[in-house]
Amino acid sequence: MAKRPQPRFPEPHTEPFWEGAKQGELRYQRCAACEGVVFYPRQHCPACGADELEWLVSKGEGTVYTFSVVRQNRMPGFIDLGAYSVAYVDLDEGFRMMSGVIGVENPTTDIAIGQRVRVEFEEQEEGEYPIPLFRPIG
Amino acid sequence: MTPAADADATAPRYLRDRYAIVGVGETTYTRGSNLSTRALGTWAVKNAMEDAGIPAAELDGMMSYSNNDSTPSPMIAGDLGLRLNFYMDVYGGGSSSEALVGLAMGAIEAGMCNAVAIFRSMNGYSQVRIGGTGARARAPVAGDALHTTPYGWFSAGQNFSPSFMRHMYDYGTTPEQLAMVKVIHSEHASNNPKAYYRQRVTVDDVLNSRMIVKPLRLLDCCVETDNATALIVTRAERAGDYRHRSPRVLGVAGRVCKPRSDMHFQHGPISTVAGRYIRDIIWPNAGVGPEDIDLTGAYDAFTFTTMLQLEDYGFCAKGEGGDYVSSGVMRLGGERPNNTSGGHLCEGYTHGMNMIIENVRQLRGEVDDSCPLDGRGHRLHTYDYSEGGCRQVRDANVSMNLGWAMPGTGSSLVMRRG
Ligand SMILES: [Zn+2]
Numbered sequence A: 001m002a003k004r005p006q007p008r009f010p011e012p013h014t015e016p017f018w019e020g021a022k023q024g025e026l027r028y029q030r031c032a033a034c035e036g037v038v039f040y041p042r043q044h045c046p047a048c049g050a051d052e053l054e055w056l057v058s059k060g061e062g063t064v065y066t067f068s069v070v071r072q073n074r075m076p077g078f079i080d081l082g083a084y085s086v087a088y089v090d091l092d093e094g095f096r097m098m099s100g101v102i103g104v105e106n107p108t109t110d111i112a113i114g115q116r117v118r119v120e121f122e123e124q125e126e127g128e129y130p131i132p133l134f135r136p137i138g
Numbered sequence B: 001m002t003p004a005a006d007a008d009a010t011a012p013r014y015l016r017d018r019y020a021i022v023g024v025g026e027t028t029y030t031r032g033s034n035l036s037t038r039a040l041g042t043w044a045v046k047n048a049m050e051d052a053g054i055p056a057a058e059l060d061g062m063m064s065y066s067n068n069d070s071t072p073s074p075m076i077a078g079d080l081g082l083r084l085n086f087y088m089d090v091y092g093g094g095s096s097s098e099a100l101v102g103l104a105m106g107a108i109e110a111g112m113c114n115a116v117a118i119f120r121s122m123n124g125y126s127q128v129r130i131g132g133t134g135a136r137a138r139a140p141v142a143g144d145a146l147h148t149t150p151y152g153w154f155s156a157g158q159n160f161s162p163s164f165m166r167h168m169y170d171y172g173t174t175p176e177q178l179a180m181v182k183v184i185h186s187e188h189a190s191n192n193p194k195a196y197y198r199q200r201v202t203v204d205d206v207l208n209s210r211m212i213v214k215p216l217r218l219l220d221c222c223v224e225t226d227n228a229t230a231l232i233v234t235r236a237e238r239a240g241d242y243r244h245r246s247p248r249v250l251g252v253a254g255r256v257c258k259p260r261s262d263m264h265f266q267h268g269p270i271s272t273v274a275g276r277y278i279r280d281i282i283w284p285n286a287g288v289g290p291e292d293i294d295l296t297g298a299y300d301a302f303t304f305t306t307m308l309q310l311e312d313y314g315f316c317a318k319g320e321g322g323d324y325v326s327s328g329v330m331r332l333g334g335e336r337p338n339n340t341s342g343g344h345l346c347e348g349y350t351h352g353m354n355m356i357i358e359n360v361r362q363l364r365g366e367v368d369d370s371c372p373l374d375g376r377g378h379r380l381h382t383y384d385y386s387e388g389g390c391r392q393v394r395d396a397n398v399s400m401n402l403g404w405a406m407p408g409t410g411s412s413l414v415m416r417r418g
Helices: A017-022 B008-015 B037-052 B071-082 B098-107 B143-146 B156-171 B175-189 B203-208 B236-241 B275-286 B305-311 B321-326 B353-364
Strands: A025-030 A052-056 A059-072 A084-091 A096-099 A116-122 A131-136 B021-027 B061-066 B086-091 B114-124 B211-214 B224-237 B248-257 B296-297 B400-406 B409-418
Touching: A017 A052, A017 B156, A052 B175, A052 B321, A059 B021, A059 B156, A084 B156, A096 A131, A096 B353, B021 B037, B021 B098, B021 B236, B021 B248, B037 B114, B037 B224, B037 B296, B061 B071, B061 B098, B061 B275, B071 B086, B071 B114, B086 B236, B098 B114, B098 B353, B098 B400, B098 B409, B114 B353, B156 B211, B156 B321, B156 B400, B175 B203, B175 B305, B175 B321, B203 B211, B203 B248, B224 B236, B224 B353, B275 B305, B296 B321, B305 B321, B305 B400, B353 B400, B353 B409
Parallel strands: B061 B086, B061 B114, B296 B400
Antiparallel strands: A025 A052, A059 A084, A059 A116, A059 B211, A084 A096, A116 A131, B021 B224, B114 B224, B248 B409, B400 B409
């Protein structure tokens, strides 16, 4: 069972994102006024300043925009991972999200910019919020 | 977007040439200082005061920056017997030193004080390490960190590496090219008796060092050290009261940000850094361009940070930074040497201060290498840049410091010979 850092509530603007993660949904926002896609979640649209943002569910597919590979991290939650990637994924709905690519044999050699990936929710400890990560498609 | 002629963003140009850096000083660069940041800071400011020859009664302002890992100005001033009319201790790391020079000019311009000592004191190896201090509790997170921390994005190297990876993808930049930054800075450090690492290294040494965070290898990363550094800013018309022919400030830009500084990577190309925006302020304000700069101090927390900045300030075309840093331009004896002290990669890690101190000494023509001294304590430079030799740049008239906080934020300082 993974032990990644967990959100601490109350967290008014991002709580729906994490509740979505529990239901296997990758949620993002869209501005009701200018229709701009907003991520990560917040109160105001950074494009037009409106504060009516609606929640949508992403299909969870995207492309690796860039990434790096951390060879070791002694912090709790990461110490057992060994080498792991940090990846910025361009979701097809038009937002860029920091996450990681999992499910490859060797992160240092097997991840590439431009790779197509799909979201997957990594289970954490009992009762905790799952963390959205990405796995190469195909 | 170019601001109108009288817009606020370009106001500092009206202070062009009106301020000088009259004194610089530092402690030793060590790993294990056995001194408090208070003692280190006092030592560095004292050295800067002695360097300038400024009496305690004439130094009435003090500023510092830290990541809550230092000692505030009133303590340092107390230890030095100073009575302050102004002080300000701010939060921040890289890119603060240039920004604080500008703020010190503003404080003096506003009539709040006459001269300002700026210092950075840090036990960057033995107390608070920027690269991480090992195990911490698995604390829950909130706010912005919710979108970074669960993915294991913490240290500076982890923070910046996605930009470096994308630059290599976009422009074909290679690890071999970047290794040359370390090679050249190590050559410079070998002529700097103060440097923590004085050993010259090769491209193979860099490429064979172990991977830390892809694409960074150990020798792509700077050397964490314990040290304090200081400089003193005052009006140009007072500079003649002090010991040196003091460099004048031509222009300064402080903590300029890319769009969307909350999560800069979400907006526009990540392989472009804040220098792309700084250049629109600093060049017109300083009244010079890249071709006028004789030496640079491009922040080298990592080999890549030096390259990304030089490229986006316009020292070469976008995407040609790999060629620029590996061509020999940045080498002592080259067209525009960079970080002649060895910088953060070799001299020591100071959050940018040592690169300003070095350029001040370069513009005075009095770099502290191993060249012989004349009877009045001035260096008789040989301009022989071989190992253990000279590191004074010939005809150093205009310098630029390119300060880096992260890909999305940076600062800059242009100085000329006094
Ligand atoms: Zn909007």
